[in-house]
Amino acid sequence: MMIRIICFFAKICNRLHIKGDGEEIMATIRDVAKLAGVSVATVSRVLNKNGYVNNKTEEKVLKAIAQLNYEPNAVARGLAGKQTGTIALILPDIANPFFPEMARGVEDVAQAYGYTVILCNSDDQGHKEKSYIEMLKKKYIDGIIFASNTLGQADVEQMRRNNIPLVVLDRAPTRQLCSVIRSQNYEGARLAVRHLLEMGCRKIAHIYGPQELITAKKRLLGYEESVKHFPWYTPSLMVPGHFRVDGGLRAVKELFEKHPDIDGIFCGNDLMAIGALKGLYQLGVRVPEDVALIGFDGIGLTEITQPELSTVAQPIYEMGSLAAKVLIETIETGVTEPRLYELEVALVARDSTKRRTEA
């Protein structure tokens, strides 16, 4: 009984926007309607600028909104409209230096369009991705940007059935079920090798990334196609480095055991190039005097090494921002027609590939 009375008072207080401890009570659309002397439907029409509303009425409503400091509740909107203004970015690991810039690109665009970004680290593990997707589905996420590597055909189809727009970064377009954004990995690799050749290299090795990744594969292919007709070419010039710094370091040592006469190395990504640089330093091999070194990706780290690393730069930020743009467009227009965007890469020649003494 006592409790009932208390509850009753609490309700009165809520309605009057009074609270003992100074806590703010959010006004609801019904409060606005009451104050403006109209129905909630009309307020909703004013808010969403749809349907017919008389000018005078609109003014009254706007005044009430201002007076109550009213902000529509996004969760209620989400429930009613099944759109939450939230997108998810699933990537392997935000701590991998490749991704922060991309994430920034995504977030900037999302923010500009009034969307919010949920960050998910998959560690490239299928079960983590799945559990994220489950959770995101429950939360009525509007769309997903997928920069992780273990997304399967089945997953894409499932997303499609669930009507969740999807944009994928750097994946093979397996029967092109969703929009894909990637860059010219093959062409970039050829660019890198050509650059090394132009700088006077006579025997070029390649440190490659995980071949499950389409990017790593394409880059390896680009290398192979560029050098296979040279007499010095041999498969043992290609060594795995797992896209990691330590992998690059180890790979370079392995290379120099087999081929001490290498004078150029093309690394499948910048992290491995950094590792390679370290390894070469430990071996007492000078860069670029003895060996020219070039990476791939164009991450910021390439500017802080000594010497600065040449690289084939992808437009990382743009990949993120474009992904967000494409996704939001898909969300808002509802058009699902998948597209493929292939972005250009650019050779960034720095000290690590400076021309050695003219031959």
Place this chain on the structure above:
Amino acid sequence: MMIRIICFFAKICNRLHIKGDGEEIMATIRDVAKLAGVSVATVSRVLNKNGYVNNKTEEKVLKAIAQLNYEPNAVARGLAGKQTGTIALILPDIANPFFPEMARGVEDVAQAYGYTVILCNSDDQGHKEKSYIEMLKKKYIDGIIFASNTLGQADVEQMRRNNIPLVVLDRAPTRQLCSVIRSQNYEGARLAVRHLLEMGCRKIAHIYGPQELITAKKRLLGYEESVKHFPWYTPSLMVPGHFRVDGGLRAVKELFEKHPDIDGIFCGNDLMAIGALKGLYQLGVRVPEDVALIGFDGIGLTEITQPELSTVAQPIYEMGSLAAKVLIETIETGVTEPRLYELEVALVARDSTKRRTEA
């Protein structure tokens, strides 16, 4: 009329979980209730494990849930319960190498507790922060981790009024209104200077960060307190570097114009140390032979320079994961009692401070 009939059929189809294009229809709690032959309240009780439910009944409900592949709708839950299982991480810029690791710490813990993380880049601009906070409030965010620098006293109080739990990283505890996590900046600075002295330095400069930041201020103070009693000490040994790579590079050149006899530099963060290293290389000054160099933060980049950089490492990942833990605890227990966590820093001695020839 025709439309009405179509709608009617659509509803029937919905109820029967049939859809023409293979699109999946999510079952609702009412579907489960109907199938199990109980009320929605009972289903809800089973889901939330609260209230009394008979074992037999529970089984029936669970079976129905499994049969329908039912997943409770998080948005509806959020609306009803005012908890969305979402926290926000507001930081200046995820592309700044300091933050990805912290973000990873936050996300890992959040994920473990079933929470989702929204990423916000404030660029340290007050208006961006405010607009984020507005948006987050509307979305019934459960709590915020604030690693940005422009959070004012007023904002904290407003959050409090709005009942949004808050954990702040690296901020001064201005009348301790929320939990704060920081590390021993002052002590770390003293550690750095002592290390340089032990390594034989006789004249140590300091490149400092923006003095609006409590962290930068404390580190500067630590430097000053450690060296002010030396005869060689003079204020012009302290030069600003804005916590940025280019700032460190410029600062080091400025320093060497005024004090060519410097033999040790303590940088207020690692980015500036990287810039300083670059600057010293350009000046032809050898590290560590001519000048010993140490940074602060312990970001990964310090391991890829040549020579590797000594630094005072903060437990960056732990700062993030602890922040998430504290925040989620606050959210779930509702206890608002603010606490201060000061984490220990550790000296990481690498090649950039290797002892020069014994005096």
Place this chain on the structure above:
DNA sequence: GGGACAAATGAAACCGGTTACATATGAATG
């Protein structure tokens, strides 16, 4: 004058959950 149609508005259903309250049963207690 009456039908068609655009403009304006409100009542009520709906989105999919949670929960306060009412009710019913059976066991334990005085």
Place this chain on the structure above:
DNA sequence: CATTCATATGTAACCGGTTTCATTTGTCCC
């Protein structure tokens, strides 16, 4: 035996929006 209490369940209100549909009014045209 009446009372109390733990167990079990359902009804309906509620969270705060959107949207369908009905209704009213006014204008235009034949």
